[in-house]
Structure formats: C-alpha cells, structure tokens
Amino acid sequence: xxxxxxxxxxxxxxxxHVGGARTALFNWLFAKHxxxxxxLRIEDTDKExxxxxxxxxxxxxxxxxxxxxxxxxxxxxxxxxxxxxxxERLLAAGHAYKDFVTPDELxxxxxxxxxxGATFRYRRAEMELPTxxxxxxxxxxxxxAIRFAVPDEEIAWDDAVHGRISWQGRDxxxxxxxxxxGSAIYNMAVVSxxxxxxxxxxxxxxxxxxxTPKQVALYRALGVxxxxxxxxxxxxxxxxxxxSKRHGATAVGDYQDMGIMPAAMRNFLALLGWSPGDNDExxxxxxxxxxxxxxxxxKKAAVIDTTKLEWMNGQYLSRLSADELLAPxxxxxxxxxxxxxxxxxxxxxxxxxxxxxxxxxxAEQVAARIDASHVKPDEKGAVLIAxxxxxxxxxxLLAFNATGRIAAADWNATTIEATLRALADSSSLKLGDxxxxxxVALTGGxxxxxxxxxxxxxxxxxxxxxxRRAAEGSTGY
RNA sequence: GCCGCUAUCGUCUAGAGGCCCAGGACACAGCCCUCUCAAGGCUGGAACACGGGUUCGAAUCCCGUUAGCGGUACCA
Numbered sequence: 001x002x003x004x005x006x007x008x009x010x011x012x013x014x015x016x017h018v019g020g021a022r023t024a025l026f027n028w029l030f031a032k033h034x035x036x037x038x039x040l041r042i043e044d045t046d047k048e049x050x051x052x053x054x055x056x057x058x059x060x061x062x063x064x065x066x067x068x069x070x071x072x073x074x075x076x077x078x079x080x081x082x083x084x085x086x087x088e089r090l091l092a093a094g095h096a097y098k099d100f101v102t103p104d105e106l107x108x109x110x111x112x113x114x115x116x117g118a119t120f121r122y123r124r125a126e127m128e129l130p131t132x133x134x135x136x137x138x139x140x141x142x143x144x145a146i147r148f149a150v151p152d153e154e155i156a157w158d159d160a161v162h163g164r165i166s167w168q169g170r171d172x173x174x175x176x177x178x179x180x181x182g183s184a185i186y187n188m189a190v191v192s193x194x195x196x197x198x199x200x201x202x203x204x205x206x207x208x209x210x211x212t213p214k215q216v217a218l219y220r221a222l223g224v225x226x227x228x229x230x231x232x233x234x235x236x237x238x239x240x241x242x243x244s245k246r247h248g249a250t251a252v253g254d255y256q257d258m259g260i261m262p263a264a265m266r267n268f269l270a271l272l273g274w275s276p277g278d279n280d281e282x283x284x285x286x287x288x289x290x291x292x293x294x295x296x297x298x299k300k301a302a303v304i305d306t307t308k309l310e311w312m313n314g315q316y317l318s319r320l321s322a323d324e325l326l327a328p329x330x331x332x333x334x335x336x337x338x339x340x341x342x343x344x345x346x347x348x349x350x351x352x353x354x355x356x357x358x359x360x361x362x363a364e365q366v367a368a369r370i371d372a373s374h375v376k377p378d379e380k381g382a383v384l385i386a387x388x389x390x391x392x393x394x395x396x397l398l399a400f401n402a403t404g405r406i407a408a409a410d411w412n413a414t415t416i417e418a419t420l421r422a423l424a425d426s427s428s429l430k431l432g433d434x435x436x437x438x439x440v441a442l443t444g445g446x447x448x449x450x451x452x453x454x455x456x457x458x459x460x461x462x463x464x465x466x467x468r469r470a471a472e473g474s475t476g477y
Numbered sequence: 478g479c480c481g482c483u484a485u486c487g488u489c490u491a492g493a494g495g496c497c498c499a500g501g502a503c504a505c506a507g508c509c510c511u512c513u514c515a516a517g518g519c520u521g522g523a524a525c526a527c528g529g530g531u532u533c534g535a536a537u538c539c540c541g542u543u544a545g546c547g548g549u550a551c552c553a
Contacts (some may be wrong), residue, residue: 103550120479173550190553206546210481233482281489302488439512445514451512
C-alpha cells in the first residue's frame, strides 16, 4: 500500500463543529498511525456563504485541538480550471452531456411527478430536448449545464467502517457536474481535487454516504481507481437529533471557552465512536495513534454527553502540572477580569486543580484566593453560618488567635495543621468545627482544598484578615 | 414517497457462534477514607428494539417488522 494521503475538507460556512472536529481527528489519527500525510483543504466554492473569518476560526480550532496538517490549506476555489477541465473531459468521452433544460422547466417536471405521486428522477432519455430545440437554444446563446450520465449498473464500494455498501445507478439522478456559469458542483470538485491531490483514503461524515456512489461513478468514468472510503458516524444532541445550536455548545471554540483542555477534548472525541478495544478511558495520544484503526470505528451515531467530557477534563486537569495549566488559567482569568500581576500562580493552581473539572473552575478558585473581592459566598456557606450561630464567630476567633501566633516564617501547612488540631483538642471542639468556619471565611463556601493548604495559598496576612472580618461579621458572609 | 445507513444499560462503549443469565466508563444510590469537596476503593440498580429462521448452541449469521438518522438541489 502506498503511503496514505488523507484530507479534511471543511466548508468555511460556519464554525468548526464538534462533528467536523472529530472527523478531522480521525483523519489525523489515521495519518499518524500509518505515517501518512494529512492534507487540509478548504472547500470554499460556495461563495455566498464562505468567509475568510470562518476559515480562520476553523484553522484556530484545529490548532487549539492539536490537530496539525502536513499539507495545505489548499483552497478549492483556486482549482476551478481543473474542475472544469475534468468535467469537459467527461463530456468529450460521452460520460456527460449538455443540458439545456432551464431551472424553471425542471421545477415544473418535478412538480408534475409529485402530483402523480411518482418519484422524480432526472434521466437523459426522458428530459433531453429534441435535437432541433437544442440547436435553437445553442444558437440563441442559451447557457447550459453539464450533467453526468449515471450508468445503469451497480455502484458499490467496501467502506472501511460499514463494509460493503451498494447502490443501483438507476436510483440516482443524472446529476449536474458543471453549472451553467461554468463552475463545478460539489461532487465534481471533490473528485477532481481528491484525484489531483492523490488522496488514498476519504474519511468523512456519514452524511456523505449518499454522495459516494456519485463520486465512485465519476472515478470510473474518469478511469481512476477510487480511494478507500470510510464514513464515520454523526454526533447527535441529547435528544438524539442532529446537533444544533439549541443543544448548547457545538463549536470547538465553545468548549475552549468552557475551560476544556485540548487533550481531554481529543480523548473524549476519539472515544465517541471509536474504542481502543479494551476498558481504557484515558488514552494518551501516543497510545491512541498506535491503536487507531478505521475498522474499530462504530457504525452508529453517538449522542454527545458533556458530563462525561467534564469528568474526563477533570481527570486531565488533575494530571497536568501547574506549569502546563498556567497559560490556559491566565487566559480564563482574563475572561473573568482578574489581573494576577506578577504573582506566581502555580502553587495556587496546584492547590485547587484536583477539585476542578474545567479550567474556568480553576480560574474562579484562583481568583478567590488571590483577591478577596472575587470570593463568591454560596448557599452552603450561608447555611453553615446559620447552623453554627454564634459558634461561627467564636470558633473563628479562636482560630484567628491560634494561627495568628504562627510566625510568618513558619506559615506552612504542617505547622498550621498541628496548630489547628491542638486548638481543637484543647477546646474540645471537633476538628470540623474549627476547619469549616475558616473555609467559609476564606472562600465563602464549604468546599476547598484542605484548610491548612488553603491558608498557605491565601497567605498569612490575607488569611488572618479574612478570618477577622468574618468573625466580626463585617464581610457580609 | 423513494434510496441508503443504523439498532447492547439514561449516555459512551466491550462483545466478530459457546469464555456473556452480557464486561468497562459517565451519571445515579449506598458504604469506606476524611476538616469539606474532589480523587481513590468497595457495593447496588440499569441494556442485547421486536418477530421469524439457521445452528447442538446467537447479542453475535440470515430474513422481515418497527424506530431513528442521512440523502433525494445548477448547496457543500
């Protein structure tokens, strides 16, 4: 087998959709696994809807995800001459014909068929105008489209994920390959490009299955062996319907904004429709590449479950070092409007990352620790304060006095913990009775890293200040 | 309507005739650990769409039904 060449060919008519991202990922994984080449081709032939901004968003999304391309981006719009030449080659060889039927006449024919309850199918024999009428239209300079004459024969291929898929030529329309303005239609452009770019494996979404018989027919007529096709299943929303805006996040940029890490996103997307074959869930990139195969891809569409994505992201977050997390956290901090100044955030990140499921969540906690104005009192914190009543401030005061005696140089988790445990023992309080008020005083809530670590991260002066203010009831929480 | 694809726990999946009265993960419930939470450990409930075949034996093969999805453009 020659070295594989695959392509990802998005249309820049919208954002990079998660379904597209996964298709790109499968192409990338396959290329990496086989040592092949990943070609990026932007299919911008729909001039109405394509924009440079969309192209940039797609490129950015892939870059963020870590899906790198080896060649391109090619822009399909620049290959119009070749598309046209291929279509005309088909015409010259008798595989295609000129179609003078106007769109209006076509609509009428379709409407007639519908009225009769019949299935409309564009057939040369039925639609072709009499020769004298054709001649008249040619001489009057009327524009014409070029249609491909679909042969009445079986058109089948061995799909790498579905196995054999078979169509009958008679079920297909004689489809247009060149518009009357001389530009190629999708199927023609794709086949022309895939041949020119020597694509060996076309890995694309299931929604293209119905285009494939047309493309296979084009390959045959052009005398070129078709590539291997692999149609990967679609990604559906919670309700089993096609993923759309009303399902929430659909663009990869949305996930970045949610605080998902690229590696987690890749892992999650890969396991949506593909399985390494055993019970592994967290699959490192190198393993993924080594174990990837088209045959192991699921045939069935998958419903996206963002809860599992967040769980997976949490797994990555707790494994990633503070160094690796620093840049994404700073980015999110910026979104939250927090300026960390010159402060080294890494110890803070280390303290909170184990409990976080998203980078956003980390950033919020970091913000609350480095700046009291970002403390967000929550429901459970308020409930605890109410439940404790006067002992809330009493215990806080005890803790304030005890920890206040720790010298700045000794302000570390070990010493603080020993001090607080001693306090609990001597005052016959449960450890939780001294720890929880501190937690609420410092974070506004009942959940955080262990209290001694929290005190270290927030810092001695700031911690004592927050405790004192809370004990005096002057903070409002 | 027609053509095509698909069908295992709520969700993602393992399973390619006996290893499966179906395994893992997320979610959910309980317990352990514990200053809280998360993580981790343990336990529990939870699925082979339906009906026919083939076979000594079927989640796995075949046929049908049903359902979902995709397509049916001078869109991509």
